[in-house]
Amino acid sequence: MTQTTQKRSNFLHREPFLLAALLVLIAGFFVFTSFAAKSYRHQEESFGESWYHQGEQALSQGRASEAVEDFRNALAYSRDNDRYRLRLAQALIADQRPQEARAHLLSLWEREPGDGTVNLELARLEGRRGELGQALRYYHGAIYGVWPEEPSEHRWETRFEVSEFLLGRQANAQAQSELLALAASLPRDDAARQTRLGNLFLRAGLDGRALTAFRNALQAQPKLPAALAGAGEAAFHAGDYRTALSYLRRAAQEDPQNQHASDLLTTAGLVLELDPFQPRLPAKERARRVVHDFQTALERLQGCTQKAGSPADPSLASLYQEGTSRKRRVQERVLARDSDALEGAMEFAFQMEQAAERHCGAATGEDLALLLIARKREAER
Amino acid sequence: MSTPAATPGGAPDAATVPSRPERRLLGEDQVFLLLSILIGVFAGLAVVCFRMSIDWMRWELFGSGLLPPRSRVILVPGAAGLVIAFLVVRFFPRARGSGVNQTKSALYIYDGYIPGNTIVGKFLTSALAIASGQSLGPEDPSLQIGAGLASVIGRRLRLSRENLRLLAPVGAAAGLAAAFNSPIAAVLFVIEEVIGRWSASVLGAVVLSAVSSVVVERWFLGAEPLFRTPGYRLQSPGELLAYAVLGVAGGLAAVVFVKSIQFLRPRLKALPRWTQYLQPAAAGVLIGVIGLWFPQVMGAGYEFMDQAMHDQYTWEVLGILGGLKILSTVLSFSSGTPGGLFAPTLFIGAMVGGAVGGVERLLFPQLTGPIGAYALVGMGALFAGILRAPMTSVFMVLEVSGNYAIILPVIISNTIAYLISRSAQRTPIFDLLSRQDGLDLPSLEEDREVAVLRVEDAMRGPDPRVLREEALPPAEAVQALPGEFFLVRSRSGEWGGIRKDELAKAVAEGAEGKVHLVHLPRLHPDHSLDVALRLMGDWPLLPVVHRADVGRLVGVLSLSDIVEAYRRHAPTREELVEPAD
Numbered sequence: 001m002t003q004t005t006q007k008r009s010n011f012l013h014r015e016p017f018l019l020a021a022l023l024v025l026i027a028g029f030f031v032f033t034s035f036a037a038k039s040y041r042h043q044e045e046s047f048g049e050s051w052y053h054q055g056e057q058a059l060s061q062g063r064a065s066e067a068v069e070d071f072r073n074a075l076a077y078s079r080d081n082d083r084y085r086l087r088l089a090q091a092l093i094a095d096q097r098p099q100e101a102r103a104h105l106l107s108l109w110e111r112e113p114g115d116g117t118v119n120l121e122l123a124r125l126e127g128r129r130g131e132l133g134q135a136l137r138y139y140h141g142a143i144y145g146v147w148p149e150e151p152s153e154h155r156w157e158t159r160f161e162v163s164e165f166l167l168g169r170q171a172n173a174q175a176q177s178e179l180l181a182l183a184a185s186l187p188r189d190d191a192a193r194q195t196r197l198g199n200l201f202l203r204a205g206l207d208g209r210a211l212t213a214f215r216n217a218l219q220a221q222p223k224l225p226a227a228l229a230g231a232g233e234a235a236f237h238a239g240d241y242r243t244a245l246s247y248l249r250r251a252a253q254e255d256p257q258n259q260h261a262s263d264l265l266t267t268a269g270l271v272l273e274l275d276p277f278q279p280r281l282p283a284k285e286r287a288r289r290v291v292h293d294f295q296t297a298l299e300r301l302q303g304c305t306q307k308a309g310s311p312a313d314p315s316l317a318s319l320y321q322e323g324t325s326r327k328r329r330v331q332e333r334v335l336a337r338d339s340d341a342l343e344g345a346m347e348f349a350f351q352m353e354q355a356a357e358r359h360c361g362a363a364t365g366e367d368l369a370l371l372l373i374a375r376k377r378e379a380e381r
Numbered sequence: 382m383s384t385p386a387a388t389p390g391g392a393p394d395a396a397t398v399p400s401r402p403e404r405r406l407l408g409e410d411q412v413f414l415l416l417s418i419l420i421g422v423f424a425g426l427a428v429v430c431f432r433m434s435i436d437w438m439r440w441e442l443f444g445s446g447l448l449p450p451r452s453r454v455i456l457v458p459g460a461a462g463l464v465i466a467f468l469v470v471r472f473f474p475r476a477r478g479s480g481v482n483q484t485k486s487a488l489y490i491y492d493g494y495i496p497g498n499t500i501v502g503k504f505l506t507s508a509l510a511i512a513s514g515q516s517l518g519p520e521d522p523s524l525q526i527g528a529g530l531a532s533v534i535g536r537r538l539r540l541s542r543e544n545l546r547l548l549a550p551v552g553a554a555a556g557l558a559a560a561f562n563s564p565i566a567a568v569l570f571v572i573e574e575v576i577g578r579w580s581a582s583v584l585g586a587v588v589l590s591a592v593s594s595v596v597v598e599r600w601f602l603g604a605e606p607l608f609r610t611p612g613y614r615l616q617s618p619g620e621l622l623a624y625a626v627l628g629v630a631g632g633l634a635a636v637v638f639v640k641s642i643q644f645l646r647p648r649l650k651a652l653p654r655w656t657q658y659l660q661p662a663a664a665g666v667l668i669g670v671i672g673l674w675f676p677q678v679m680g681a682g683y684e685f686m687d688q689a690m691h692d693q694y695t696w697e698v699l700g701i702l703g704g705l706k707i708l709s710t711v712l713s714f715s716s717g718t719p720g721g722l723f724a725p726t727l728f729i730g731a732m733v734g735g736a737v738g739g740v741e742r743l744l745f746p747q748l749t750g751p752i753g754a755y756a757l758v759g760m761g762a763l764f765a766g767i768l769r770a771p772m773t774s775v776f777m778v779l780e781v782s783g784n785y786a787i788i789l790p791v792i793i794s795n796t797i798a799y800l801i802s803r804s805a806q807r808t809p810i811f812d813l814l815s816r817q818d819g820l821d822l823p824s825l826e827e828d829r830e831v832a833v834l835r836v837e838d839a840m841r842g843p844d845p846r847v848l849r850e851e852a853l854p855p856a857e858a859v860q861a862l863p864g865e866f867f868l869v870r871s872r873s874g875e876w877g878g879i880r881k882d883e884l885a886k887a888v889a890e891g892a893e894g895k896v897h898l899v900h901l902p903r904l905h906p907d908h909s910l911d912v913a914l915r916l917m918g919d920w921p922l923l924p925v926v927h928r929a930d931v932g933r934l935v936g937v938l939s940l941s942d943i944v945e946a947y948r949r950h951a952p953t954r955e956e957l958v959e960p961a962d
Contacts, residue, residue: 018538019415026422033426037601040433047445073447076684080605103692103753107609 048077052084055091064095082108082115089121098125116145116154120161127165135165136174156186160196167203176204183213191220191227198230202237210234214247225255233264239376241268241275270369276346277377287335290345293370294330297349297356298323300367304360319355323348350374413544414586417551420534421590424527424555425597431504431526432560432602435519438512439680447684449514454672458665458679461513465506465718466661473502476719480525482815484553485575485822493532493545500529506719514679515661516668516709518724520560527556527594547583550575554587555594561723562598562607563780564591570773574811577825606783607683610690613754613786621793623748627737627755628762628794632801634733635766638707638726639802639810646715647817657717664716668709677702678709681724686731686760690753696739703732722810726767727760727781734759754790757782761791762798769809769826771799832950836913837906839946840925840936844868847924847934848884850896859885866921869898874932876901876924906935910943917943 055070071088078084085104092101102125108118119141126135139162147154159182166175179200186193194217201210214231217224232247248265251258272278274296276289301320326348335342353370357363363371442457443449449457469477476499487495507522531552535545550571558567568584568591576583615621649660671678677685689699710725738755742748757778765774774795779785808816812824846864848854850871854862865881877898879887887896902916904925917923917940925936 019412019419022419022534022538026419026426029423029426033429033601036430036433040436043440044436047440051445069446069448072684072688073445076447077445079609079687080603100691100693103690103751106751107691 044077048074055087059091059094064091067091068095082111086117098128101125114145116142116147119145120158132169156182156193163200167200172204176206179204183209188216189220191217191224195224195227195230198234202234207234207238211238223254225251225258228254229258229261232261236264236268239379241271244268245272267368270366271372274366274369275373283336287332287342290335290342291330291332294345294349296366297352297370298327300356301352304356307360316355316359319352323352414589417586417590418593420531420552421555421593422597423530424552425559425594427526427530428523428556428559429598429601431508431523432519434508435512438508442513448676449679451673454676455666455669458514458669459662461509462662462665465510466658468502468506469719470657473498473506475499476502476506477717478719479521479721481521481574481811482822483525484528484549486820487528487532487549488546488575489822492542493535493549495529495532495549497533500526503719510718510720511681513665514668514672515665515713515718515720516678516706516725517713517718517720518681519721520557520723521721522719523556523560524553528553551586551590555590558591559594559598561781562595563777564595566773566777566780567591569776570770573770573773574825577823577828607781608687608690610753610757610782610784613750613784615789616749620748620750621790623741624758624790624794625797626741627734627758628797629801630733630737631730631759631762631794632766632798634703634729635763635798635802636805638729638767639806641707641711642715643813645711649715660716661718664712664718667712671705671709675702675705678706682728686728689731689735690756692752696736699732699739700736703729703736706732726763730760730763731756733763754787757787758790758794762794765795766798766802767810769799769802771795834910834946834950835906836904836908836910836925836938839910839942840938841942842936844937846922847937853888856885856889859888868922868924868937870932871898876903876926878920903931904938910946913938914943
């Protein structure tokens with residue numbers, strides 16, 4: 001046997017013992033490392049939580065910049081802790097550093113694309129950046145995403161937010177579809193949310209839907225001032241001034257401070273007082289209203305043509321002249337007998353009001369009421 | 382594993398069964414593979430402890446916040462530098478440096494021998510250096526710790542010299558894999574930079590050790606990749622141009638970094654010996670001064686790389702951090718403080734990448750890639766440019782980020798950075814360091830670049846010594862033929878050889894068709910001359926045949942042809958002169 005073979009043989013003979021010894025050594029080292037690692041992890045968790053709570057405190061006290069550093073420290077001890085990363089992102093947003101926040105949120109989103117909170121924060125950031133499409137994508141991610149607590153509440157709130165976001169960007173058609181979806185899922189007896197929904201329907205131009213939402217709210221809370229005012233406004237915009245008057249009166253009783261409702265109430269009252277086309281109105285009264293309305297419109301036009309500083313518009317002047325000449329024929333006894341003359345007089349009154357509005361700005365009081373009657377008449381045709 | 386032959390009574394009796402083959406459970410190669418796994422586990426445990434030690438020390442020295450308290454920023458690195466210098470100069474001189482060259486030295490100079498106290502020294506001094514804010518990383522020390530453990534275990538097991546030499550890189554791969562949580566990059570790095578060759582046995586052992594160490598590391602420290610990067614998707618191929626620009630910037634930054642070390646390190650080494658006690662402290666103080674304004678450059682800086690990837694800095698700050706990190710790492714490393722270059726390289730890359738990405742996005746807002754993607758690609762570019770391990774750099778980026786979508790930009794950027802670095806800095810950094818230390822370790826990059834000479838570079842065309850069996854010359858003409866050995870193509874198309882006297886005898890006896898030819902190895906034009914030399918043996922002449930038609934001769938090759946080819950391709954005197962760097 002050569003020397004090399006001898007050595008190899010020695011090794012191979014000692015091999016089981018040596019390998020066993022090595023295994024024992026590794027086992028010992030493993031146990032030691034396990035204890036050390038346990039202590040290490042405990043220490044890391046402790047540091048992480050400590051910094052996290054410090055950050056929460058700073059954030060709640062409005063010290064966003066400090067909170068950012070605290071959350072960063074916390075994250076250094078637990079890089080995979082989504083809670084820390086999310087709070088860091090929120091602190092960065094609070095500290096007006098949306099770009100930095102976005103990177104963290106994207107990182108979170110990649111791990112959990114269905115996380116409601118992350119999607120919502122990203123949607124807000126994209127909205128601020130003016131990225132409508134991206135924002136909508138994340139808003140929908142939030143609506144259909146996972147919310148560990150009170151998922152329905154969060155989804156409703158997100159729908160409200162996305163609807164407001166869209167209305168703010170004049171994307172009414174998209175907002176309407178969001179609101180319709182929200183209306184379908186919102187409980188009828190949730191008066192506060194039904195009222196909010198009604199107001200958003202109003203902003204989106206869906207007056208009928210708005211009225212339904214306010215009525216739902218009033219079923220749950222009949223004296224809710226905001227719902228009463230909203231219902232009144234919805235009915236007002238829908239041209240149902242009688243209903244509007246009813247709701248607005250109740251709203252004014254419940255909340256006398258609501259100036260907007262009070263103005264609407266006044267206007268609705270005037271519409272009902274001045275409208276000669278209301279059903280079951282005696283012919284004499286109808287004629288009286290037309291004479292009054294014609295006179296009101298003529299005065300408005302006169303005021304408009306004489307408005308200081310504005311060069312007299314030839315069309316306005318000729319309209320006024322025609323009105324003056326027509327006025328002689330607008331007599332109660334004539335109009336009471338001749339419905340065509342009544343219609344013609346009222347049409348001319350509407351023309352005068354509309355011309356005055358075009359040239360001299362928004363109408364108020366009786367002039368506004370006359371314009372509303374004109375619109376209603378137009379719609380009925 | 383082997384078991385001695387045993388008698389039925391149970392006692393081994395070699396005398397009675399002398400010729401009976403040894404009964405072994407495992408062969409030596411299998412034992413080696415088993416050892417590789419155990420070394421991987423051992424190295425993994427050691428690296429886990431090493432990383433925990435760094436953090437514990439940092440918490441003690443600076444507290445638990447990411448940013449150190451200003452009152453300690455200068456004091457701690459300075460004081461720790463004194464302790465480190467004392468330990469290194471007095472007790473652990475081999476712990477100096479990164480650890481990669483030390484492992485290569487063990488492999489190529491010391492037959493795989495790494496002293497046990499070097500492991501202890503590397504562990505303690507590197508951990509203290511990194512924890513105290515020196516701008517160095519834990520990966521290269523982990524590599525050396527792994528190699529050292531493998532060496533100690535191999536010596537205890539009294540492995541053969543050959544296996545002991547192989548065991549060091551096996552441990553190195555395990556250490557690096559655990560430090561980076563990236564087994565593929567570790568295996569590639571050890572193959573590319575330490576061993577320099579691929580062979581099934583080495584590769585198997587290295588892979589097993591790397592995988593087992595990573596399993597251990599993940600068991601204790603978690604399986605998440607080193608970095609959490611925001612998602613990336615290449616929107617248009619035009620964006621690759623942006624990454625090409627990043628490759629250029631990365632290459633230039635790499636050259637600045639290596640040239641700075643090349644300049645400063647020998648000058649600090651040349652200072653009187655007593656200054657070695659002060660150099661790490663001086664470097665620590667200077668880094669502390671930088672840390673007063675930019676504490677991010679202190680230590681390994683992984684948390685700040687993560688922040689850079691999450692768009693937490695403006696491009697101006699990223700650029701400043703990249704520049705200051707180059708400065709602080711050059712100071713730390715040149716002062717002889719033990720610690721690695723991998724983490725600083727990644728840090729510089731992340732910052733340079735982020736800065737370039739920020740500027741590009743400013744100039745071209747249509748670029749969609751997030752800053753994190755640029756930071757990640759920048760890491761790879763600097764890794765390729767500084768450490769000059771192109772394959773490793775690509776896989777390292779993929780593994781540390783867990784993001785495969787980034788591969789195209791990484792390949793482009795790394796290649797450009799690598800090429801720029803190579804053209805501006807001929808000697809790779811590890812070769813440079815070993816030469817500064819007076820060691821002549823093999824340069825694996827230079828080896829890769831040496832042109833392989835092939836049979837087609839040396840073979841000659843038609844030769845009068847080539848005959849055909851069916852047309853042998855008459856007996857009187859044989860003696861007139863040149864040479865003493867002939868190649869003969871048999872009727873079956875095979876090539877054989879015959880000596881002149883045997884041919885003359887066979888022809889004289891009229892043994893046409895019965896010539897006894899000796900079978901010859903055949904060569905192909907694309908065979909390397911190294912292979913040709915091995916096959917040549919004592920044959921005076923070998924046939925070079927076509928691969929698609931082995932009966933078709935394309936040339937002949939003799940030993941003198943091979944020697945002549947090597948002589949023709951020998952480097953000139955100018956090429957033999959060592960590069961100025």
